[in-house]
Amino acid sequence: MPKVSDEHKEERRRQILEGARRAFARYGYERATVVRLEQEIGLSRGAIFSYFPDKWAIFFALAEEDYARAGELWIREGFRAVIEQMVLDRPDWLGVYFELTSMLRTNPELRAQWSARNPEIDRRLLEHIVGEQRAGRLRDDLEPAEIARFLGVILDGVTVHVTAGFPPDLDLVLKLVNAAIRPE
Amino acid sequence: MPKVSDEHKEERRRQILEGARRAFARYGYERATVVRLEQEIGLSRGAIFSYFPDKWAIFFALAEEDYARAGELWIREGFRAVIEQMVLDRPDWLGVYFELTSMLRTNPELRAQWSARNPEIDRRLLEHIVGEQRAGRLRDDLEPAEIARFLGVILDGVTVHVTAGFPPDLDLVLKLVNAAIRPE
Numbered sequence: 001m002p003k004v005s006d007e008h009k010e011e012r013r014r015q016i017l018e019g020a021r022r023a024f025a026r027y028g029y030e031r032a033t034v035v036r037l038e039q040e041i042g043l044s045r046g047a048i049f050s051y052f053p054d055k056w057a058i059f060f061a062l063a064e065e066d067y068a069r070a071g072e073l074w075i076r077e078g079f080r081a082v083i084e085q086m087v088l089d090r091p092d093w094l095g096v097y098f099e100l101t102s103m104l105r106t107n108p109e110l111r112a113q114w115s116a117r118n119p120e121i122d123r124r125l126l127e128h129i130v131g132e133q134r135a136g137r138l139r140d141d142l143e144p145a146e147i148a149r150f151l152g153v154i155l156d157g158v159t160v161h162v163t164a165g166f167p168p169d170l171d172l173v174l175k176l177v178n179a180a181i182r183p184e
Numbered sequence: 185m186p187k188v189s190d191e192h193k194e195e196r197r198r199q200i201l202e203g204a205r206r207a208f209a210r211y212g213y214e215r216a217t218v219v220r221l222e223q224e225i226g227l228s229r230g231a232i233f234s235y236f237p238d239k240w241a242i243f244f245a246l247a248e249e250d251y252a253r254a255g256e257l258w259i260r261e262g263f264r265a266v267i268e269q270m271v272l273d274r275p276d277w278l279g280v281y282f283e284l285t286s287m288l289r290t291n292p293e294l295r296a297q298w299s300a301r302n303p304e305i306d307r308r309l310l311e312h313i314v315g316e317q318r319a320g321r322l323r324d325d326l327e328p329a330e331i332a333r334f335l336g337v338i339l340d341g342v343t344v345h346v347t348a349g350f351p352p353d354l355d356l357v358l359k360l361v362n363a364a365i366r367p368e
Contacts (some may be wrong), residue, residue: 028286030214091289098282098344102212105275105349115350146353150360153352157341160282165289166299168337169330176334180364 009051016041016051017065020058025092029059029099056110059096064117071121075128079151080174087159088167095163139183147181193235200225200235201249204242209276213243213283240294243280248301255305259312263335264358271343272351279347323367331365 019041023032026040032055034045041048052058066086073081087094104111129144138147154177161168203225207216210224216239218229225232236242250270257265271278288295313328322331338361345352 092286095286095289098285101282101344101348102276102279105279105347111349142356146356149352150357153338153341153345153357155341156344157337157339160285160340160344161337163289164285165295168333172326172330173334173337176364180360 012043012047013051016043016048016058017062019043021062021093024059024062024096025090029055029096059100060113060117063097063114067118068121071118071125075124079155079177080170082155083158083170087155087162088170091163091165094159098160098163136183138181142181150181151177196227196231197235200227200232200242201246203227205246205277208243208246208280209274213239213280243284244297244301247281247298251302252305255302255309259308263339263361264354266339267342267354271339271346272354275347275349278343282344282347320367322365326365334365335361 020032020037023037023040026032027036034048034055037048037055037058038045048058052061070082070086073085104114125148126144129138129147132138133140133144154173158168158170158173204216204221207221207224210216211220218239221232221239221242222229232242236245254266254270257269288298309332310328313322313331316322317324317328338357342352342354342357
């Protein structure tokens with residue numbers, strides 16, 4: 001039997017992730033059954049679960065992708081770009097995150113995995129914030145991690161509003177966020 | 185047959201709301217079945233649904249209570265008190281809200297009902313903000329509704345973090361919120 005090439009494996013992995021993202025967005029996490037995952041992905045459960053151990057692992061890989069993309073956008077184009085490109089148009093998908101908040105709280109192992117989903121992006125983001133502080137574009141009387149955490153609260157608050165069908169006035173939110181984190 | 189007194193009715197209503205709050209906090213909205221509601225409340229489904237037309241109506245009544253209490257607290261004791269008394273210690277209960285965000289977005293009728301859950305508190309809160317602006321404690325270059333909406337985003341962001349088991353540093357959040365909404 002010929003060995004499955006790495007390229008083929010990577011294609012299959014992408015097919016699984018993209019199909020699963022559609023299935024989660026459409027049905028939510030809990031109701032994305034194995035049958036529905038098979039249908040959206042177009043592969044059998046055997047094939048799917050030879051790439052990922054379980055449904056959580058698929059979701060986690062998608063959350064990792066989101067996190068890396070959000071971090072890159074933030075560093076390259078700023079915080080507004082993260083909201084515009086990753087939040088405003090994806091309420092179905094983002095709703096899935098909120099289905100899982102209680103699970104994260106009540107399962108310390110998952111919560112630890114979640115916190116450490118991309119230490120490399122975390123490190124680069126903090127470096128970016130330090131650079132912005134040195135350039136006088138962010139206030140420097142706070143730790144970089146404090147600024148990152150505050151913006152994380154804002155991002156989650158905006159995401160709740162978008163997901164519930166009450167998208168906030170982005171200009172207003174960013175104006176007030178800037179007043180909070182810019183130097184006097 | 186003697187007529188059920190208003191006092192008795194009010195007691196029963198409270199019993200239903202308190203039991204349902206426990207059931208929702210424990211099982212989530214979807215998994216709080218009629219059997220589980222009966223168990224937590226200690227009344228039959230017949231009795232329960234003679235007070236409320238359906239499960240949504242019970243949840244909505246609880247959300248109305250939360251909203252009124254949050255509004256009163258905000259006006260009387262400030263925004264910090266809302267977070268301290270209504271968010272920090274209730275992650276189980278608050279998780280239920282996030283189970284319903286996608287339903288609100290995709291059901292315009294529920295969303296309209298949700299937006300109008302307490303116009304009287306909304307009015308009093310805006311009046312309170314106007315008073316704070318006149319007293320020089322809040323910046324007056326924004327509409328009162330804009331300040332309220334920004335604080336709504338913050339409140340939801342903090343609630344996500346608490347519900348997911350990552351409670352934020354409240355002093356830090358409030359320091360930055362104040363920098364955003366206090367006069368220069």
